[in-house]
Amino acid sequence: MNANTSRQSPAEGEESAQLFTRTARDLPSGRHQFHKERLMAQIHEARQEERQEQRTAAAPGGTRRLRLPRPAITLPVLAAALAGVVVAGVVRTGGDGVRDSGVATGPALTTTVGVATTKGLPQLLDQISLAAAEDDHPVVKPGQYIYIESKSADTFLKTVDDRTSLASHQLHTRQLWDSPDGTKGWLIDPAVNDSPEGETLSLPDELGNTPKAHLGAPSYDYLAKLTTDPDELLAKIYKETEGQGNTPDQQAFTTIGDLLSESYPPAELYSALFKAAAKIPGVVVVNDAVDAVGRHGVAVARLDETSGQREEWIFDTKTHVFLGERSVQVKRLSGTEALIKPGTVTYTSAILNRAIVDGIKQTPSQAG
Numbered sequence: 001m002n003a004n005t006s007r008q009s010p011a012e013g014e015e016s017a018q019l020f021t022r023t024a025r026d027l028p029s030g031r032h033q034f035h036k037e038r039l040m041a042q043i044h045e046a047r048q049e050e051r052q053e054q055r056t057a058a059a060p061g062g063t064r065r066l067r068l069p070r071p072a073i074t075l076p077v078l079a080a081a082l083a084g085v086v087v088a089g090v091v092r093t094g095g096d097g098v099r100d101s102g103v104a105t106g107p108a109l110t111t112t113v114g115v116a117t118t119k120g121l122p123q124l125l126d127q128i129s130l131a132a133a134e135d136d137h138p139v140v141k142p143g144q145y146i147y148i149e150s151k152s153a154d155t156f157l158k159t160v161d162d163r164t165s166l167a168s169h170q171l172h173t174r175q176l177w178d179s180p181d182g183t184k185g186w187l188i189d190p191a192v193n194d195s196p197e198g199e200t201l202s203l204p205d206e207l208g209n210t211p212k213a214h215l216g217a218p219s220y221d222y223l224a225k226l227t228t229d230p231d232e233l234l235a236k237i238y239k240e241t242e243g244q245g246n247t248p249d250q251q252a253f254t255t256i257g258d259l260l261s262e263s264y265p266p267a268e269l270y271s272a273l274f275k276a277a278a279k280i281p282g283v284v285v286v287n288d289a290v291d292a293v294g295r296h297g298v299a300v301a302r303l304d305e306t307s308g309q310r311e312e313w314i315f316d317t318k319t320h321v322f323l324g325e326r327s328v329q330v331k332r333l334s335g336t337e338a339l340i341k342p343g344t345v346t347y348t349s350a351i352l353n354r355a356i357v358d359g360i361k362q363t364p365s366q367a368g
Contacts, residue, residue, distance in 0.1 A: 103190050105167040108155045109345035113330055114286040116301060116310070121285050122278060125300065129274040131320035137267035138356055140220050145177045145184075146264045147357045147364065150324070151292045152191075152349040157339065166339045171292055173352075176262065177201075177360050182219025183210060186360050198361075215240050215255060220264055228268040230275035237276070246306035253280050253302045257313055260322055261349065274300075289314045291324035292350035303330055309346060324350035 140146060153171040157164050169191060178185040178201070188198030204210040213222035215237065227233050237252045245251030256273050259265055265273060277283060282302050289299035291314045299312035308331025314323045326348040329340050340346070355364040 103169040103172050106170055107168060108166040109153060109168045110343050111328060111345050113328060113343050114288050116284040116286050118284055124285055125274050125278040128315055128320045129271045132274060133267060133271040140180045140356055142180060145179055145357050145360055146220060147355045148176045148262055149353040150174050150349050150351050153292060154347045155344055164336055180220040182213050218263055223265050223269055226269055228272040230272050233272050234276040234279055246304055249281050250304045257311060257325060260313060261325055286312055292348040295323050297323050308333060
């Protein structure tokens with residue numbers, strides 16, 4: 001259930017799609033999207049299309065993920081796209097400075113790179129899986145909406161007058177509503193919306209398209225039909241994401257991470273996802289990780305050897321509740337991309353509220 005969206009005309013969208021092909025971005029993430037999309041329908045389709053194109057067109061050292069697309073973005077960064085850098089986007093303004101969309105730029109986000117180990121991983125994932133199975137997880141009924149409130153920020157390369165520097169978008173609140181079938185929704189996110197009121201994600205889109213839900217862009221109803229057998233689930237993930245991402249294992253890990261952050265898997269599936277993750281080679285534990293609002297926890301993580309970034313799912317150390325996620329640069333890059341130094345947090349998020357409400361744009365406090 002991804003709701004990243006940007007405002008562009010059809011002509012601008014076509015131009016962006018062409019730019020995407022030429023720059024061959026390799027960004028294996030569930031929350032990135034072509035600049036041409038505006039509504040949820042195009043986003044649903046683009047997530048799969050982009051991942052497929054990334055794999056087939058990427059040069060060695062492809063990038064990790066594009067997190068927060070903004071209306072001001074007009075041109076992706078070619079060099080960064082080929083060198084493993086998370087790029088939120090570049091705006092070329094001819095010397096007038098960088099336009100923004102409500103979330104001002106600041107210094108790069110940084111952290112101490114936590115030590116990774118495989119010690120205790122099976123036990124941790126078992127505990128997380130058990131906690132997920134025992135968690136209060138009401139069924140979503142027709143006419144209701146899944147509400148997810150989070151805070152997020154990212155670090156990106158900013159180019160003005162041919163000079164590139166590292167900057168970040170401030171931590172900001174994101175509110176998402178989505179119907180069980182995925183055809184109705186609303187998004188409020190200053191990183192992608194011009195209006196503080198947000199915009200509709202309801203389908204069909206302006207072209208009359210209503211895409212089918214899939215692993216890359218799932219609805220609650222779609223997730224409810226998935227197998228809860230960990231082996232079968234992981235096999236399905238590998239099969240349906242074949243050719244995407246930098247490696248099959250990394251893409252499988254990323255896909256599961258996407259389902260944890262901005263979707264609402266039914267209870268049995270939620271538990272099965274962690275059991276499936278335990279079977280992916282290269283998964284490790286980081287004993288101290290911090291989410292976007294400063295909550296410390298333990299992370300289940302995996303290093304993307306191509307991009308040099310480690311994706312971390314952060315859980316409360318006592319309750320094992322999912323807190324959020326972040327991507328941390330672990331390996332040093334070369335050239336212009338050396339700006340992304342080890343310890344740079346390229347994306348961070350924190351889930352503040354995930355609930356079922358009875359109306360679009362209704363919050364849990366209003367429902368109570």
